[in-house]
Amino acid sequence: MKVRGKDLKKDDFERTIKIEYHPKLLYAWDAGYAVGKFLQGLKEGKILGIRCRKCDRILVPPRAFCELCFVPLDEWVELKDTGRVNTFSISYISWDVRRLEKPEIPAVIEIDGASPGIGILHLLGEVKPEEVKVGMKVKAVWKKESERIGAITDILYFKPLKGEE
Amino acid sequence: MKPYRKVAVIGAGLTKFMRRALETGRELSFYAAKEALSSSGLKFKDIQSVVMATAPDAFDGVHMKGEYLADGAGGFKRPYMRSYVGGGSGVFAIIHGWYMVASGMFDTCLVVAEEKMSSCQPHPQAAFNSIYDHTLERPLGVNLLWIFALEMQRYMHVHKISEEEIALVSVKNKKNALDHPSAQVAEEVTVKDVLNSEIMAWPVRRLMVSPTSDGAAAIVLAAEHIARRVSEKPVWIEGIGWCLDTSFWTNRDLYYPDYVEKAARMAYEMAGIKEPSKEIHIAEPYDPFAYKELHHMEGLLLCKRGEAAKLTAKGVTQRNGDLPVCPSGGLLGVGNPIAAAGLMKVCEIFWQLRGEAGKRQVPGNPKRGVAQAWGDLMQVGTVVVLGI
Numbered sequence: 001m002k003v004r005g006k007d008l009k010k011d012d013f014e015r016t017i018k019i020e021y022h023p024k025l026l027y028a029w030d031a032g033y034a035v036g037k038f039l040q041g042l043k044e045g046k047i048l049g050i051r052c053r054k055c056d057r058i059l060v061p062p063r064a065f066c067e068l069c070f071v072p073l074d075e076w077v078e079l080k081d082t083g084r085v086n087t088f089s090i091s092y093i094s095w096d097v098r099r100l101e102k103p104e105i106p107a108v109i110e111i112d113g114a115s116p117g118i119g120i121l122h123l124l125g126e127v128k129p130e131e132v133k134v135g136m137k138v139k140a141v142w143k144k145e146s147e148r149i150g151a152i153t154d155i156l157y158f159k160p161l162k163g164e165e
Numbered sequence: 166m167k168p169y170r171k172v173a174v175i176g177a178g179l180t181k182f183m184r185r186a187l188e189t190g191r192e193l194s195f196y197a198a199k200e201a202l203s204s205s206g207l208k209f210k211d212i213q214s215v216v217m218a219t220a221p222d223a224f225d226g227v228h229m230k231g232e233y234l235a236d237g238a239g240g241f242k243r244p245y246m247r248s249y250v251g252g253g254s255g256v257f258a259i260i261h262g263w264y265m266v267a268s269g270m271f272d273t274c275l276v277v278a279e280e281k282m283s284s285c286q287p288h289p290q291a292a293f294n295s296i297y298d299h300t301l302e303r304p305l306g307v308n309l310l311w312i313f314a315l316e317m318q319r320y321m322h323v324h325k326i327s328e329e330e331i332a333l334v335s336v337k338n339k340k341n342a343l344d345h346p347s348a349q350v351a352e353e354v355t356v357k358d359v360l361n362s363e364i365m366a367w368p369v370r371r372l373m374v375s376p377t378s379d380g381a382a383a384i385v386l387a388a389e390h391i392a393r394r395v396s397e398k399p400v401w402i403e404g405i406g407w408c409l410d411t412s413f414w415t416n417r418d419l420y421y422p423d424y425v426e427k428a429a430r431m432a433y434e435m436a437g438i439k440e441p442s443k444e445i446h447i448a449e450p451y452d453p454f455a456y457k458e459l460h461h462m463e464g465l466l467l468c469k470r471g472e473a474a475k476l477t478a479k480g481v482t483q484r485n486g487d488l489p490v491c492p493s494g495g496l497l498g499v500g501n502p503i504a505a506a507g508l509m510k511v512c513e514i515f516w517q518l519r520g521e522a523g524k525r526q527v528p529g530n531p532k533r534g535v536a537q538a539w540g541d542l543m544q545v546g547t548v549v550v551l552g553i
Contacts, residue, residue: 006186067411088315095291108415
């Protein structure tokens with residue numbers, strides 16, 4: 001078998017013509033029916049879930065239809081702002097691949113009041129990376145009410161809930 | 166499912182996999198396609214349809230990349246289609262090629278997969294971030310490594326698997342790749358080297374991650390009457406399967422890839438396979454990260470859940486073991502030009518079953534192999550079973 005291809009050395013590559021391309025793109029993403037109401041809940045300091053009457057799951061993030069039963073959903077349930085860490089990472093790389101000195105701790109958090117295994121992606125804070133464990137109990141730390149805008153970042157992060165291991 | 170006609174792979178070709186190729190994506194596609202054609206016994210004029218796999222347009226900065234690449238894949242003035250399910254695309258492409266021929270629409274199909282990730286600067290990873298939900302996830306400052314780190318951690322937690330056990334996959338695949346002429350990151354490393362490599366997003370370390378790559382792969386498919394005429398050793402497509410799971414990924418237990426199992430069951434049923442761990446002789450599961458090889462061996466039902474790490478530690482997955490896994494060197498050793506990496510795995514099974522894998526040849530005249538790719542938001546499994 002013949003395999004072709006010229007692998008450029010780093011110096012050669014540095015000399016290639018580069019074109020800066022900064023398209024001015026502005027996206028106005030609609031949150032939709034279900035996430036719209038979820039965001040309104042966050043603004044009020046509440047985590048809202050939605051229940052499927054057919055499979056009985058209580059889901060978060062909420063959605064307008066159950067993807068398993070393929071039926072519309074409209075039964076809203078107020079969940080707690082506490083939960084358990086389902087899985088986590090200690091990330092030393094930023095979104096644009098810069099090295100971080102202080103790591104970020106993304107986690108999937110199973111929200112209390114939702115069905116088992118039903119979680120959301122968020123960040124952990126007020127915790128040393130080496131102390132994070134799967135199954136750890138956590139609670140949302142909210143922005144001040146006057147600063148909330150109806151966004152996922154209205155929750156700053158989740159912190160360990162002491163004494164409830 | 167009742168396939169209409171038997172379809173064979175009769176040729177395969179690859180370029181080198183490189184960190185930064187001088188060649189354009191079209192040129193890489195042409196090299197791989199030409200090599201596949203010349204090994205197939207067919208001429209370009211005999212090709213009746215073309216399937217092209219290539220992953221996000223954002224890498225190349227070329228919108229509708231499938232059309233841009235068509236000329237290099239021989240897609241000019243022929244029925245041409247692009248296959249695209251993220252990282253799963255390379256194996257999705259042979260599935261689409263199978264349809265072209267098994268349906269009776271065409272007697273031949275050229276299947277080409279290409280990726281050129283180096284164009285996107287300073288790192289193509291940032292182009293991946295738009296796979297996350299725009300309202301609920303991207304504002305958190307996501308990066309692509311997160312999903313792998315979260316999945317790996319969940320997998321390790323549920324099965325009590327150590328980082329050492331996972332590091333063995335990097336050691337094996339990087340070593341296997343030393344015998345691969347296309348390899349980009351082949352090297353002898355130890356478990357200690359892997360565990361001392363820099364933490365990217367714990368538990369993921371640098372030597373547990375495949376590189377970004379430029380490269381292309383191609384195969385030629387033919388209906389039975391053509392394959393038997395032009396090829397001494399046709400390799401038959403015995404089964405295909407694919408499956409997509411929900412994009413509400415934080416509602417799934419990431420420790421097990423259910424969708425890979427569903428895809429595998431579909432392919433095995435078509436191939437008449439009852440006990441995959443006995444009836445599959447070699448496997449090329451998708452290994453963009455070290456733990457993914459183990460995760461996918463389990464999803465492909467090649468072992469019990471949580472058992473893949475033990476088999477690896479026992480040497481079962483070495484080239485001379487009972488079930489050679491990633492004898493090519495995989496994405497961890499050969500490299501990961503996304504769509505091309507999946508089709509590279511198909512090429513490897515093709516060469517292994519024909520006894521043409523050279524220094525990489527596994528002993529014991531394997532008769533049947535499985536290749537699998539994976540992608541989207543930890544969502545898709547694409548599977549093909551090949552046999553002679």
